Amino acid sequence: MAQAFSVEVPIRFSNCDPAGIVYFPEFFDMINSLVEDWFTIGMDTSYADLMMRARIGTPTIDIQCEFLKPCRYGERLTLALVVTKIGRTSFHLAESGMVESELRWRTRHVLCFLSNETSRPVAIPEALREKMARFMQGPDGTGGRARGLGA
Amino acid sequence: MAQAFSVEVPIRFSNCDPAGIVYFPEFFDMINSLVEDWFTIGMDTSYADLMMRARIGTPTIDIQCEFLKPCRYGERLTLALVVTKIGRTSFHLAESGMVESELRWRTRHVLCFLSNETSRPVAIPEALREKMARFMQGPDGTGGRARGLGA
């Protein structure tokens, strides 16, 4: 069965603007940290080693984020991530931010594996591909880890 | 005739990540500053006064950004903005980042006018609506300020 990877973070003073709500570019920083934590904690694959030793990065190719309701200073935000598609060199994520079961924003996010040496896409390592598949969400929004894989 | 609002900024040390390219959340910060400068310089309407005196903000409701090629430390980035739709309380922008005529990224961006007092959308002030229309882009990607207005 599929699972989401999630972390809970406090909305900090530093995240908020003069209106007392999160300055929206901060959410993209949180999303980047979520992906980093997903690699390191959720898939037990150090993102720092991937970047600094294997010289492979996962740049964002496309991201779309819908903001449904602002987040306020002092709230606690649950960030969650599921995989929606795994290609040869690219992969698709859907991330969301919730405060006590209320959806605040959600993304559709496309990333790829890129060599920092050649600046060209590289195939997703097979071991990582299998780990990613555990977070795969089926087209019905629930499980179905076999579906979509290898697309 | 329609016109784009544009500013040129240096890609700074602080914008770049360990791969030597711009950390993608930084682009959303640049986009926010572009909108701020468009109000203040392009439409001669202080965004700071709008926010701090009139207590009106323009939160992002939806943004989609496609990244075509990374930006490197030391490059100079031309940020440009056109209006693609003006509604009653919301408006749509298309922003782009270019380095020497090469497109690096482009957005579709929906914002609305919101009262910070009531947290509810408010109608775009008429004087601003007219100024916005000068930056309206027609469906063919060129001029046509009359089109789309009032949608």
Added chain:
Amino acid sequence: MAQAFSVEVPIRFSNCDPAGIVYFPEFFDMINSLVEDWFTIGMDTSYADLMMRARIGTPTIDIQCEFLKPCRYGERLTLALVVTKIGRTSFHLAESGMVESELRWRTRHVLCFLSNETSRPVAIPEALREKMARFMQGPDGTGGRARGLGA
């Protein structure tokens, strides 16, 4: 006996610059979050409530930071804080960053209690003063919570 308040954080991709080390302004952001966590967790006093409800902030008046060795992407940083002086409206902190018992940087940091309504300093609330004193460091760098208090 005195105690330090400490938290451990990962050095993130987003903290690092093109040289692969932490961009130094990021440390001041970490220091601000450390103070926020010290209030909220260490002294059981919501910093968000203090700011948003009581309308009291604790702006930095003076900070000095000595950087002994850079922090690298992937390291885990232990941030620690002790109180070195408690005045009527101001207080002094000493913060440090360590990676596996190696000191990377240390600060001397002066803050004050300020009303956001009047923009004037306000006396440190008595209940908070007592909680702060638990983190007071003596002149010999160890315990001694009675010393320095009320200075």
Added chain:
Amino acid sequence: MAQAFSVEVPIRFSNCDPAGIVYFPEFFDMINSLVEDWFTIGMDTSYADLMMRARIGTPTIDIQCEFLKPCRYGERLTLALVVTKIGRTSFHLAESGMVESELRWRTRHVLCFLSNETSRPVAIPEALREKMARFMQGPDGTGGRARGLGA
């Protein structure tokens, strides 16, 4: 005669916190950009080339900043920099932030030249040393570019 290097920047929405004033870590980011602009514009020496080609950085060893008065959203801040000491591998700067001739903050800032290859200090290149000296401030706070040089 000595001269200060200065730039004027707007206090942006993104710089400000829920109290409507600049979040203090933002000033260190502005200070870093000031140093970058001083190299690139004031001394006609691309900081990006220094970093990315010569593989030399100028990390901060020590910085002390005194905050006299907050900066508010919408103000325009003049950042200025003078050199107070030039050593063999390190140099000292004094930076300040002013709004319409009112001092808001000032620093004492020590940096060094460091090889990113060896992580060791390197001598300040002679050509740069001469350029730096033009921004040297005498002990009386005015001119005197000959004094202090080579210390």
